[in-house]
Amino acid sequence: MATSNRIAEVAAAVGEPARAAMLAALMDGRALTATELAEVAAITPQTASGHLAKLASVDLIATEKQGRHRYRRLASPEVARMIESVMQIAGGVTLARSPRRVGPKDAALRQARTCYDHLAGALGVSIADALQSSGVVEIAGGAAALTETGRAQMRALGILAPDGNTRSTRPVCRPCLDWSERRPHLAGVLGAAICTHALNQGWVRRRPGTRALEITLSGRTGFRQAFGMESASS
Template identity: 60%
Template sequence: MASTAQFAEIANLAGDPARAAMLDALMDGRALSATELANVAGITPQTASGHLAQLASAGLILVQKQGRHRYHRLANAQVAQMVEAIMQVASGLGPARKPVRTGPKDEALRTARTCYDHIAGRLGVALADALVRGGHAEISRDGALITPKGLAFLSGMGIALTTPPRSKRVLCRPCLDWSERRPDLAGTVGTALCQHSLASGWIRQSEGSRALAITRKGEAAFREHFGVVLD
C-alpha cells in the first residue's frame, strides 16, 4: 500500500498542467521525443526535459533510445489506467488534446520507406503487426523472435532466413518506427522481407528517396499473404 507521501508525489506529478498534457499525449501508445512533448505542453524543450526527468524518476514513463534519438512512453499499463481514470473524472472539462504529428511530412515516406535495409513506415509496422497476429512473430519492448510457424510461413513464400557463419547479425529485432512510433521488424528477417518484396515487384524504390512505392502487385500480395491493406 502506497504511503500518503507517495500518493501525494504521484498526484503532484500528474497534476502539473504541462506534465498532464505530456502524459495525455502518450496515451495512444506511441513514443514521443522531448521536442514533440514540449509542443503539446506549450513549453520549451529545455523545460520539458526537466518535467520528463521527474516523470521518469517516479517510474511513470520510460525513455527509449533509437540511434541518436530519445523517445518517451508510458511505463506500463498501470500508469495508462491511472491517466485514463483521471481523464474520465475530468471528462468534459477543457478542450481535447491536439494531435501530435510524428516523422516526415512527405506522405510517401510516411506510407513506406527503407530504414537502413528493412521496410519502415505504415507498411513496415503493418507487416510486423500481421506477423504477430498470425502467430509468426513475437515482439516486446526488449526484443523479437520469429516462431517456428513463422519460419515455415516465410519459407513458403521463398524468403530464406539463413545467416552466414560467424555473422553477428540478429535474426529478428524490433525497430521503433520514426513516423508510427511503433515497432517494425529489423535484423535478418527485415532485410529478407524487404529484398523479397523488391525482387518480387511488390515495392519499388523511389529515385533519389528512401520512399517505397507499393505496386498493384504488391497491394495484392500484401493483402493475400499478410492481410495488410493500407488506406
Template identity: 55%
Template sequence: MSNNAKFAEIAALAGDPGRASMLNGLMDGRALTASELAQLAGITAQTASSHLTRMTDAGLLAVEKQGRHRYHRLASPAVAQMIESIMRIAAPGVAAKPVRTGPRDAALRAGRTCYDHLAGHLGVAITDALVDAGHLDLGLDAGEVTESGRALLDSAGIDIAALSAARGRILCRPCLDWSERRPHLAGAIGAALCSHCFERGWITRVDGTRAVTVTPNGQRQLRETFGVSLS
C-alpha cells in the same frame, strides 16, 4: 517509500497540467522527443526535461534511444490504463492534441527503406500484422519469430534456417520508426522481407528518394500472405 507515499507521488506527477498534457499525448502508443512533448504541453524545453526526468524516475515513462535521439513513451499498459481512467472522469470524449512526427513528404511517410528494411506506415503495418497474428514476439529491445511465424515465412520463400545460421547479425529486432514512432521489423528477417517484396514486384522504389510504393499486386499479396491492411 510506503504505498500511500508512492500513491501521492504518482498523483502529484499526473496532476500537473504540463505533465498531464505530455502523458495524454503519449496515449496513442507512439514515442515522442522531449521537444515534441514540450511543444504539446506548451512549456519550455528546460521545463519539459525536468518533468520527463521525474516521470521516468517514478516509473510513468520509459526512454528509448535511437541514434542520437531519445524518445519517451508510457512505461507500461498499467500507466495507460491509469491515464485513460482519469481522462474518462476528467474530460470524457476529449481527444489529446495531435502531434505530427517524421517527414512532411507523404510518400516517405507511407513507405520507405530504413537501411535495408521497410519503414513508414508500410513497415509498421507489416510488423503489426505479424505480431497480431502471433507470428512475431517483439519487445522493446529484441524480438523472436514464433513457430507459426517460421512456418509462414518459410512458405513465403524466406529461408529462416539460413538466416538463423548466419553469423554476425541479429535475426529479429525492433527499430523505432521515425514517422510512426512505433516499431517496425529490423534485423536479418526485416532485411529478408524487404528484399522479398522488391524481388516479387510488390513494392517499387521512388526515383531519387528512399520512398517506396506498393503495387496493386503487392497490396493483394501482402494482405493474403501476411494479413497486412494498408488502408
C-alpha cells in the same frame, strides 16, 4: 506491492497539468521527443526536461535512443490503461493539443521507404502490427522475438530460407523505432528478409533518387495475403 507513498508519488506525477498533457500525447502509441512533448504541453523544452525526469522516476515513461535522437514513450501497457482510466473519470476531456506531424514531409517517404535494409514508414509499422497480432513475432519495449510458429510461417512463405537458418551476427528480429510513425517496424534478419522478398515479388518498387517505395497493385494483395494486413495502400 504498492505502498501508500508510492501511490502518492505516481498520483503527484500524473496530477501536474503539463505532465498530464505529455502523458495524454503519448497515448496514441507513438514515441516523441522532449521538444515535441514540450509543444503539446505549451511549455519550454527546458521545463519539459524536468517534468520528463519526474515521470521517468516513477516509471511512467521510458526513453528510446534512435541514432542521435532520444524519444519518450509510455513505459508499459499498464501505464496506458491507467491514463485511459483517469481520462474516462475526467469525462473525456482533451488534455493536450495533438502533437505536430513528425518525420519527413514527403508523403511518399511517410507511406513506405527503406530504413537501411528493411521496410519503414506506415507500411513497415503495419507489417509489424500484423505479425505481432498473428503471433509471428512478439514485441515488448525495446526487444522482439520471432516465435517458432512464426519461423515456420516465414519459411512457408519463402521469406526465410527453407532450413530456417538465421545465423548471423545480427539479431533475428528487433524493433526499430520508425522516424515518421514513432512506433516500431521490424529490423534484423527478419526485417531484411521481408524487404528483400517484397522487392523480389514486385510488391514494392524503388522510387528513383529517394528511399521512398511505391506499393504496387500486386503488393496490396501480396502484403494482405502474406501478413494478414487489413490494407496496404499506395
